[in-house]
Structures are given as C-alpha cells and as structure tokens.
Amino acid sequence: MPQFAGGGSGIAQRTMEILLASLMAAIAGLAIREGLRLGNGWAFDGPEAGYFLFWIGLLLLVASTVNLLRALARPADGRLFASWPRLLLVAQVLIPAALYGAAIFLVGIYAASAALVLWFMRGLGGFSLRQAVPVAAALVLTAFLLFEVWFLVPLPKGPVEHALGF
Amino acid sequence: MLSTCRRLLAGCTMVLTAGAFAASAVAWQPSKPVQLYVPAGTGGGADQMARAIQGIVAKHNLMSQPIVVQNKGGGAGAEAFLEVKEKKGDAHLLLITLSSLFTTPLATGVPFRWTDITPVKMLALDEFVLWVNSESPWQSVADFVAAAKGQKLRMGGTGSRQEDHIITVALGKAIGTQFTYVPYKGGGEVAVQLVGRHVDTTVNNPIEAVSHWKAGKVRPLCVFDSQPMPYPDAIVDGKAWSDIPTCKSQGLDVEYLMLRGIFMPAGVGDETVRFYVDLLDKVRATPEWKELMAQGAFNQTALDGPEFRAWLEREEERHRKLMAEAGFLAK
Amino acid sequence: MSELVALLHGFTIALEPTNLALMVAGIVLGVLIGVLPGLGGANGVAILLPLTFTLEPVSAIILLSCIYWGALFGGAITSILFNIPGEPWSVATTFDGYPMAQQGRAAEALTAAFTSSFIGAFVAILLVTFVSPLVAGFALRFGPAEFFAVMFLAFASFIGFSSGSPFKTMASMMLGFLLAGVGLDTVTGQLRGTFGSTELMRGFHFLVVVIGLFGISEILQSIEEGLAFRGREGRIDLRAVLRTWGEMLRHRAIVLRSALIGCWMGITPAGATPASFMSYGVARRLSHHGAEFGRGRIEGVIAPETAAHAAGTSALLPMLTLGIPGSPTAAVLLGGLIMWGLQPGPMLFVEQKDFVWGLIASMYLGNVVGLAIVLTAVPWFAAILRIPFPIIAAIVLVVCAIGAYTVNNAAFDIVLMLIFGVLGYMMKKLDYPLAPLVLALVLGDRTEQSFRQALLLSEGSFSIFFSNALVSSIMVLGLVLLLWPLFARLRGGERARASA
Known part of the structure; x- marks a missing residue:
C-alpha cells in the first residue's frame, strides 16, 4: 500500500x-x-x-x-494519511452512503437503494442511464420479492410502498 | 366494494345505508401483512408461541394476510414496548408479551406502562414449578424448606429482576431464608444447570424441564398456582402434571403465573380489536394450539375486554409490590 | 452395532423422494440466506420455521437442518469474496480467505473453505452417530466456571496475534470489550452504557459492527486506492478444486486437529465461534509459517472452517440429548421441535427413533449434497468479482444495509454500520489491528457473564476456577497457551544463537 x-x-x-x-x-x-x-x-x-x-x-x-x-x-x-484527491474519491462513496442511510428513514430502503445504485453506476462508473436503470430496478425488485413476499421479512418502507398498500 | 354497494343502493333510505356501513365496519379485515413483535430474542418461549401462531394462522387460512414475526429484544423488551407505544393507531401491529411487560419498566425505569397500548387478549398463563435434582434428598416441600433454612441454597433462573428472580425472593421470604440467585440467559440452560448440579434448585416453566423430568433427572416439588395443573396424563412413573401439589397447599404461600397475551398500539378501532380477538379464538380452537398447551402444561385461562384489563391492573400492582419488597425497582 | 442398524433405517427415511427433494431445496435456500448477512443461521431458520408446520416432523427437521448446512456453506462465500462475515464463526475465515481472494486465489479459498466445512461436519456426525450416549453427559459438567475457562482458553490461544504496536492492539481489544458491554446486563438486569438512548438498548450486535468494520471500510479503502476489488482475474476452472484438494491433503494434520477442537467445543457446548478462533490461533502457533498468517495462507482458511462446522454440527448433540442449544440456530431448531410436538431432551432418542435417525442420516446426505452443490458453483461465485466495481460496490452496500437492518429490525443499525465503516477505514490505515476488537466483541459478553455467575455460585471465591479436574486443566492449558509466545521467543533466541 x-x-x-x-x-x-x-x-x-x-x-x-x-x-x-x-x-x-x-x-x-x-x-x-x-x-x-x-x-x-x-x-x-x-x-x-x-x-x-x-x-x-x-x-x-x-x-x-x-x-x-x-x-x-x-x-x-x-507522511500523509491520504492526499486530497484520494480523499475526494472516498468522499464520492462516503457522502452518498451517508445520504443513503438518512434516506432510508424517509423513503424506505427500496427507493433509497435504487437511487444509490443509479448514483454509483452513473456518477462513479460512467454507465449510461439505459444500463443503470435496469440494474437498479432488478436489484430492488429481487430484494422486494425475496424479503417482503417470500421470507416475510419487512424492511423499512416509505410513502411509495405505503401508497401501493404495503 | 363499499362504493358498489352505495351505487346499487342509491335509492335506499338513510337507515339502510347506515346499516351497510355498520356491516362493513364489523367485517374489518387487514389490508397488508400483520406484524407480530416479540419483545425477546429468537428461540425463547414468547418467540415459540409467536411463531406457532404464525404457523397456525397460515396452515388453517384464518386470515387473508400473513402474520410476520419480528424479534425486538433490546433492553429486555423495552425496545419493543416503546415502539408499539409510538405507533399509535397502527391496525397491523400486534405484540406478544410475557412478564417483562411489568418487570422491564419497573426495573429499568423506561417510560412505559401497559396502559400505553391496547390489550387484546390473554392467550394463556405459564406455570412455574419448583424443581430439585432427583439425586437430592429432598422428596417434598417440607424437606426442601428444612434444607433451605439450614444452608444458602443456590437457585438458578432466567435473567435478573425478572419473573424467576421475583419468585426466588418471594420464596425466600415465605420460608424465612435467602437464596443465592444465579441468573442465566435462557430457561433451557437453567434446567441443564440443575441436572448437572451446578445449582440446587430452579423454578423452571414446565416446558423447559419436562424432558429432564421424563428422564428421571429432576423432581418437581410444587407448582406456584392456586390449583394443580389440569393435565392428568402420566409423564413418568405414573406421575402427571396434575399430581404436583400447589405450593400453597404445602405451606409455601407463593403464587406466580406469567402472562402470555397479545396487545396492540393505542388508538385502534374497536372493530379492529374485535377482529383480532376473534382470530385468536379461532387459533385457540385448533388442535395444534391444544397440543402446544398440553406440552407446556399451560394454565389455559384466556381473558379479553374489561376482565383482561382488570387482571392487568391487579398484576401490575402485585409486581410493583413484589419488586419493591425485593429492592428491584429502578432508582 | 445397533447404531448401524438404526442408521440404515434412518437412511431409508431420509432417502424418500419428498425428503430428498426437501434436502436439495433446503441446501439451495440455505446458501442463499447464508450469503445475505443478517439472514444467515438463526434468523433464517426462524423465518422459515412456520413454513414447516404443514410437514411431517422428520421432513421439517430435514428441511431446516439442510437450510442450516446451506447457510454455513454460504457464510464463507461473503467472508472470502467481500471480507464480510455473515456469522460470528466466519470472522476468522476472513483473515486469510479475503487476502487469498485479493491475490486472485478466490476459487482456491472457496474450495478449501467448503471442503473443510464438509470434513469438519462429517467428523462431527460420526461422533453424533456412534458415541452420542458417551459424550452427551459431558455437557452437564459445564457450569459457569467451566464456561469461563473455555472462553479464557479461546482468548489465550488467539492473543499475541498482531505484530504491530502493543498499545494499538490493547486499545482495539478494550474497545471491543466496551462495545460488548453495552445493553442489558444479564447478571443484574441493569441497563449499561446506553446513556438513556432507546437505540443503544439493544447493544452493539456483532454483525452490525463487523459488516461496518470489515465490509464497508474495505469499499472505502478500495475506492481510495483506485483499485476497485483487487485480484479480479481469479482462475475459475474446476481444476482449481482438484489442486486445492491436493494441497489440503498436505495439511491433514491441521484438518484433524481443527475437527477435534470443533467437536469438543460443540459438545461442551461453548459453540462454533470460540472454536474457530481457537483453531485458527493454534494453527498459527504450530505452523512454521506462523508469521505469514493473515496474508493469505490456506491453513488460515482450513483451520477455522473445519472447527466451526465440526462445532456447529456437534452442537446439535446437546440440543437433541439435553435440550440445550449449542448455538443460536440450534435454539431456534429447538423451538421447532417443540412446535412439531416433540420434546427435545434425554428421551428423544428413546421415544422418537425415526425422527432422530432420520435427522442423523440427513446430516450425512445433506452435507454430501451440499458440498456437491457449492463446489460446482465455485466458478460462479468467483466470477462475481469480475463485475465492475461501481455496480458491485453499490450492491454490496445495499446488501450490507439490509443485513444490518434485519439483525435487530432496526434502521438505526444501518447508521451504526456506516459509522463503524469509517472507524474501520481509519483503524486499518493507522495500523490498528481489527481482529482483537472483533474477538473481544464476540466473546466479551459471555466471558464476563460466566465469570460473574461463577463468583456468585462460589460467593466470591476464586477457588471455583480450580475446583475440579476439568476446570483446572482447561485453565492450566489456557495459561500455558498465554505464556507460549514467551517460551517460543526464548527457544527461538537460543536456536538463533546456536545457528549463529
């Protein structure tokens, strides 16, 4: 290192x-x-x-x-702990992660997760929206079916899910 | 559904419309999965009962929506109690309780009372039995009392300042002696400590110790109830649960039963509560439930409505008194 | 050889088509929930317990125990690929498993982990089959003093792990102990270190802390170094499996020793977690390459995995014979037995022969089936590392958040996880060792509890820790292991002088 x-x-x-x-x-x-x-x-x-x-x-x-x-x-x-450019990279992950944590309380884990995946793929990875949206949707849908429907493990939900009757 | 009714009955009188409303209100139905909070970890008595209810409801199709069990065991249940207290009006949330409903707020001082939530139904009461190792010379309560007076017996129990501990202190007072109380995490562990003779006696629930009784490792001396348990089928050597005398009849005036009941958040409608009372009555009528009751030799008293509230009132006062005497109240 | 007859009868039950199908379904489901941290083991089994209500008891236990084996296999996958242990006993697997994956040896590490798990479990099942009546009573001899002695032994065999600053090691370990102490104190029933906060009442669950310290911090470090997850070009053919088996054959002594440690810890029933740490510690002590442990030695994967699974499996023995669960998962299975109308305990072997021997036979079959399934999937698992970093980082973050949430059903735990992620990142970069923190966090609570219970029993006298042959010998063994590095250093010094 x-x-x-x-x-x-x-x-x-x-x-x-x-x-x-x-x-x-x-x-x-x-x-x-x-x-x-x-x-x-x-x-x-x-x-x-x-x-x-x-x-x-x-x-x-x-x-x-x-x-x-x-x-x-x-x-x-x-001796440096980390240089500014490198810390900037870390901040690019850490700040969205912190926002993600906060967003879970407001909009639930599903919407927040979709946003996180979109940000990582679009902002960090330079993927196009056409590539990022399906990945985000697939992840959220899989998680929803797996936890909410099959295993009956309720995860934090927000207004969107409540409007859909969950 | 309601709007169709109204459209069809457009010409009806006000009386009939009101009647339709009332009918639809009685038939309250959950519109999403119903959460059942367990104020303890996985694997304990409350958790087992909660999952049994979940399984019975699913197997017999007693409700259109599934029950979802969630464990919230933080702070001896305080976490679950405070959360249910906060979720006023949530008609899709149930809470299964044990004695921690009274003991946790009293012992830790967290701001919660049972009146902060809605009592739905008492499902059963869990018995407590005084057990000793079968190799011990104590054949009866009289032997035990004599021994307890002569030496400081070691009592194993579940948790501290909770039901087992309260009974231990009350027992010590009734005999006029003191026990060395050693708290463990779970009832199964306590029973094994008695078999291994690391402690001298326990007040395990029947279900926690029955297997060791069957194997001839432990001996029941008396039950802390007002009447013997109503299960006459022989368990071992022709002895049945019903043969165990009450402690009171043996001169030990200590009675203690643990609540297994269902609660809801405050501010839910009467029809909602009625729906769940009804549901739980159906659960109690299934063969699986009866099997569970017989297995654990439960006291099958089941109350709801005002009788349940009156019972809760009395029990809370009793716990306050018992715990104050034992010095368990939060300072 | 009445056991053999009974076992054959058990096989006829386990091999019924329904049961066989449930077995495969259970393993696959188990691997799935084992990969999702927070759902592995106890939680996963508890969630699926009500589903078994409609099944025959023997089919139900086959399904659930196969989920359990599957989850045990699955737990190793995230430990090795992402440095995220899903269960406390997978922590020691990350020490060398994750470095191996980074060096492009993911397939090798996974094969070693799966195969060791299988062997550990297999040795334990043999034990359950043939000597259960002999060893069942052993657990009865374990009171609080004996428990404390075993915990002491686990610490003693592990301590001296890091080569860094002793004060940083000490700070790390003490922090772990403090975190373990937060929440309700079992012995007095008082709330400790919660400072009036409801959120802290549930304490710091090991998984929340470890997902943060190990998993999240790894993402931060990877992005900082601009490397993404390293070692992406893992060779991923089935030949890696055969090669790894060849290598494992050379380490058979470690396998055997670890299996024995595991069985012993499972029966006592101290459980899989101390077993995995102890076995790792002992393997490192006795190895000629001890200094290279933690940088990708295959022995560092074999030892903890073998021991953990030997312990996890033999923990079912005290559960069946005595009704005491040797692990949280066993506790849930115990609840299942009661729900199906069976009474666990000494009479089960007498009254429910079909059930017990069907279960034991399913252990043999389940583990064989499980090994076959996970081994064929090794290339797929290893290929996960080839997914581009931004995608995998986001998914890992989401899975970690779900895992942290499901442990206690608390959204606050997700926040804690992120905080521990930052803390872990700082500690790693400043050369604070993380292993002592996790060891103290995982074992601290039970160590303190058994210490205080023992002193309650003895009314404050320390003589209880040397009151019989069993507890004294464990304590002495612990003391020897604790002082071993001193001896080793003296001996090493002499040798160095002699060769000079």
Whole structure:
C-alpha cells in the first residue's frame, strides 16, 4: 500500500493518529463515568455491574493516551494519511452512503437503494442511464420479492410502498 | 366494494345505508401483512408461541394476510414496548408479551406502562414449578424448606429482576431464608444447570424441564398456582402434571403465573380489536394450539375486554409490590 | 452395532423422494440466506420455521437442518469474496480467505473453505452417530466456571496475534470489550452504557459492527486506492478444486486437529465461534509459517472452517440429548421441535427413533449434497468479482444495509454500520489491528457473564476456577497457551544463537 503516494497536500498521518487516539480516550472517559455510576466495586459475591466497564475503560484510557503521546511526539514528517484527491474519491462513496442511510428513514430502503445504485453506476462508473436503470430496478425488485413476499421479512418502507398498500 | 354497494343502493333510505356501513365496519379485515413483535430474542418461549401462531394462522387460512414475526429484544423488551407505544393507531401491529411487560419498566425505569397500548387478549398463563435434582434428598416441600433454612441454597433462573428472580425472593421470604440467585440467559440452560448440579434448585416453566423430568433427572416439588395443573396424563412413573401439589397447599404461600397475551398500539378501532380477538379464538380452537398447551402444561385461562384489563391492573400492582419488597425497582 | 442398524433405517427415511427433494431445496435456500448477512443461521431458520408446520416432523427437521448446512456453506462465500462475515464463526475465515481472494486465489479459498466445512461436519456426525450416549453427559459438567475457562482458553490461544504496536492492539481489544458491554446486563438486569438512548438498548450486535468494520471500510479503502476489488482475474476452472484438494491433503494434520477442537467445543457446548478462533490461533502457533498468517495462507482458511462446522454440527448433540442449544440456530431448531410436538431432551432418542435417525442420516446426505452443490458453483461465485466495481460496490452496500437492518429490525443499525465503516477505514490505515476488537466483541459478553455467575455460585471465591479436574486443566492449558509466545521467543533466541 503506497503511503507516500500523491506527493501533494492532504491530511497528515499524524493528525489522524491524534484524532483517533483522542476519540478513543473520550469513549474511555464515558465508560469510566458509566462504570462509576453503576458501581465499580467488588461486592462480597463478585464484581458489580460497572466493574469491568470501569477497569476496561481505564485500560483503554491508558492505551489511547500512550498512542496520543506517541503521535504528538512524532515530528511532522509529511507522511500523509491520504492526499486530497484520494480523499475526494472516498468522499464520492462516503457522502452518498451517508445520504443513503438518512434516506432510508424517509423513503424506505427500496427507493433509497435504487437511487444509490443509479448514483454509483452513473456518477462513479460512467454507465449510461439505459444500463443503470435496469440494474437498479432488478436489484430492488429481487430484494422486494425475496424479503417482503417470500421470507416475510419487512424492511423499512416509505410513502411509495405505503401508497401501493404495503 | 363499499362504493358498489352505495351505487346499487342509491335509492335506499338513510337507515339502510347506515346499516351497510355498520356491516362493513364489523367485517374489518387487514389490508397488508400483520406484524407480530416479540419483545425477546429468537428461540425463547414468547418467540415459540409467536411463531406457532404464525404457523397456525397460515396452515388453517384464518386470515387473508400473513402474520410476520419480528424479534425486538433490546433492553429486555423495552425496545419493543416503546415502539408499539409510538405507533399509535397502527391496525397491523400486534405484540406478544410475557412478564417483562411489568418487570422491564419497573426495573429499568423506561417510560412505559401497559396502559400505553391496547390489550387484546390473554392467550394463556405459564406455570412455574419448583424443581430439585432427583439425586437430592429432598422428596417434598417440607424437606426442601428444612434444607433451605439450614444452608444458602443456590437457585438458578432466567435473567435478573425478572419473573424467576421475583419468585426466588418471594420464596425466600415465605420460608424465612435467602437464596443465592444465579441468573442465566435462557430457561433451557437453567434446567441443564440443575441436572448437572451446578445449582440446587430452579423454578423452571414446565416446558423447559419436562424432558429432564421424563428422564428421571429432576423432581418437581410444587407448582406456584392456586390449583394443580389440569393435565392428568402420566409423564413418568405414573406421575402427571396434575399430581404436583400447589405450593400453597404445602405451606409455601407463593403464587406466580406469567402472562402470555397479545396487545396492540393505542388508538385502534374497536372493530379492529374485535377482529383480532376473534382470530385468536379461532387459533385457540385448533388442535395444534391444544397440543402446544398440553406440552407446556399451560394454565389455559384466556381473558379479553374489561376482565383482561382488570387482571392487568391487579398484576401490575402485585409486581410493583413484589419488586419493591425485593429492592428491584429502578432508582 | 445397533447404531448401524438404526442408521440404515434412518437412511431409508431420509432417502424418500419428498425428503430428498426437501434436502436439495433446503441446501439451495440455505446458501442463499447464508450469503445475505443478517439472514444467515438463526434468523433464517426462524423465518422459515412456520413454513414447516404443514410437514411431517422428520421432513421439517430435514428441511431446516439442510437450510442450516446451506447457510454455513454460504457464510464463507461473503467472508472470502467481500471480507464480510455473515456469522460470528466466519470472522476468522476472513483473515486469510479475503487476502487469498485479493491475490486472485478466490476459487482456491472457496474450495478449501467448503471442503473443510464438509470434513469438519462429517467428523462431527460420526461422533453424533456412534458415541452420542458417551459424550452427551459431558455437557452437564459445564457450569459457569467451566464456561469461563473455555472462553479464557479461546482468548489465550488467539492473543499475541498482531505484530504491530502493543498499545494499538490493547486499545482495539478494550474497545471491543466496551462495545460488548453495552445493553442489558444479564447478571443484574441493569441497563449499561446506553446513556438513556432507546437505540443503544439493544447493544452493539456483532454483525452490525463487523459488516461496518470489515465490509464497508474495505469499499472505502478500495475506492481510495483506485483499485476497485483487487485480484479480479481469479482462475475459475474446476481444476482449481482438484489442486486445492491436493494441497489440503498436505495439511491433514491441521484438518484433524481443527475437527477435534470443533467437536469438543460443540459438545461442551461453548459453540462454533470460540472454536474457530481457537483453531485458527493454534494453527498459527504450530505452523512454521506462523508469521505469514493473515496474508493469505490456506491453513488460515482450513483451520477455522473445519472447527466451526465440526462445532456447529456437534452442537446439535446437546440440543437433541439435553435440550440445550449449542448455538443460536440450534435454539431456534429447538423451538421447532417443540412446535412439531416433540420434546427435545434425554428421551428423544428413546421415544422418537425415526425422527432422530432420520435427522442423523440427513446430516450425512445433506452435507454430501451440499458440498456437491457449492463446489460446482465455485466458478460462479468467483466470477462475481469480475463485475465492475461501481455496480458491485453499490450492491454490496445495499446488501450490507439490509443485513444490518434485519439483525435487530432496526434502521438505526444501518447508521451504526456506516459509522463503524469509517472507524474501520481509519483503524486499518493507522495500523490498528481489527481482529482483537472483533474477538473481544464476540466473546466479551459471555466471558464476563460466566465469570460473574461463577463468583456468585462460589460467593466470591476464586477457588471455583480450580475446583475440579476439568476446570483446572482447561485453565492450566489456557495459561500455558498465554505464556507460549514467551517460551517460543526464548527457544527461538537460543536456536538463533546456536545457528549463529
């Protein structure tokens, strides 16, 4: 995996190391607080509900603090986590995926999935609509028959499906 | 269909039109698949009953639409309860309940009461039996009580601050002693722990322990009901469910039954509720259902309407009292 | 040899045309739902359970158990092709299976996985057939302390996996434990780490986390590297099957050892998940190429698959004889038995001979039929990788979303899956190992639970973990495995000095 590729500017490896370590330290903090709330002691018949939460939180705090300090101690050596052009590529997948997740709550999984396939094929793959529409339709129809009709597993649905009586 | 009626009866009087409306209202029918929520994971008692209902309805063609079972077991059922509470007026949603209907809100403090949803029908009540290992010297409740007073017996049960745990505390109070309660995830596991003698006693449901009873591994001492169970067919050595005495008759004044009932969201029409009551009555009349009841030695009390509500009212109060005494209420 | 007579009788039942047809249908259906994460195993069987109401019990169990075998086979497909394990016991298969697929060896990895599954299951069925009365009682000896010991053993045989920063490994594992702890605490009935949110009450289901960490992050990484799914030109002829068999023959010791680990874990009944991790860990420890594990060693596919399926199959033994399910799927099958009017437990072998031996015979036939079906389909599965990236990425995303949803019927889990996808992408790029996180997440809950149950039983005394020969020997074995890397390093050091 080329670590230095791109050459130009981007997000530094060090920045991301610091970010992730801080995030884990924050999670550890939450766990420790929750452990204290539930009781982190050792009752006569074994640990209380928050015992493991507390100590595991503490271990995570130690580990992520070390990771954080190591990242901070490392000089800014220009190593990149990923260059901007590459991050742009990732964003092309990630942003539609996030929108997809949000759309499921509004229009249901079927419509959202069709839109996602269309976007991926048209936007990323450069397929024509005449190629993309049948694929999207086939996927949605297969999923609908498989889950909704045969296996009787209801998936999230939106106004379109409700109008059709499902 | 309704519009055709009206077109045909265009010349009819108002009275007749009103009559047609009433008739069509009584015949409420589901227009899409009916979801049945299980407030527990796959494989447990509530799940089995839900899937049995689904299978019976499909096999006997009792409804034009299929029943779809969905497990929502998060937070000891809290997730399912809160979701049904939110879906006011949804006529295509049912919920099968167990004692967690009362215990989960009381123990965890989630904002839910049974009055937030519509009770449809009580299907049956699940019995609890006091079991010991058949190699133990305790032949009767009296032996057991004597032993429990002398030492701290280990009681295995399903979950914490739930039905098994509540019975254990009540039992301890009735005897005047304490048990070491060890919670497990499922009733089947608990029964095996008793056979393997990792615990001294359990309060398993009949269906969870019957097989080990048949194999001569465990011994029932008494049932936590007001009357013996009405199943006279011999299970092992000529002993039947009906031969197990009630705990009360043996001097242990503890009674506990677990609700197996069906609920709906609030705000659904009376005719909808009536449709499902009717449907469940048909389910209860099938041979498959009777087989299931006999297998699990269920108490077949089935209530609906005001009697069911009154029962729920009483039971909730009782749970609150029992759980307050045991210190199980959410702080 | 009364078993042989009974078994022959079983075969006459299983070979009835209806039952044979149901068997094939079950396998195909099973592979299908096994490929869809979230529907595999327990969920899939539960969904199809009511359909069996109209069938004879023996036909019903044949259909359902064949769905189960099919789903077991199917689970390996997504693990190898897309790094998405559909079941907890397929996680270890991704470690080497996915790299193999990336190197263009998808057909080889799939063949190895299917064949190992078959052998593992076959050894387990032999065990079920001939020694079931002997081993049935073994599970009874497993109380909480013994369970904890087995979990400890699973961790011990797996730890020391990564060669990266020990603090990153530790952070990863602790994060896994924390995630496992969210939700309802079985022992006290309290809600933990939910911070008042209804969505967090159901906890972090392993599948939701793993689909995100492994599957979604892989899509992100692929697009970033502009490579799409690598190794697309997998050789896809049936000769690959024969070649792989030849190679597997050389690893027969691993196959046998893994099958034994699996059977033991299935009977105890600790289940397939710890079995797969344990078997992978042991294979890596004992291999001369231990350092190359995780980069596409075929042993890394053989070991976990054999063990998982040996365990999954022998888990049916405690279910039938004792009424305790060794896996979530077995729990659903157990419910099925009750619905068909059969009472699982010690009397089943006595009272329902036709049923039990029909089932056992169908295990033999079902696995043979299953292997034949999936092996002939290997080229097709491998060819999936030749579909252009934009199409396959979109479909994988949709299938993952459906999978994440169906686990708990919760749309919020789809959001979680995407969040874990980003987290997995960051962790991979920053060299945090993911395996410890998943191991801790999958086993953490049960480990804590059995630890606390044991201490409740002993009223707080640690002596319970050494209270009898069984639990002591497992604990000691675990301690030895835990300290093994130290010994190995010392020995390796000496050897290096000697050769210098």
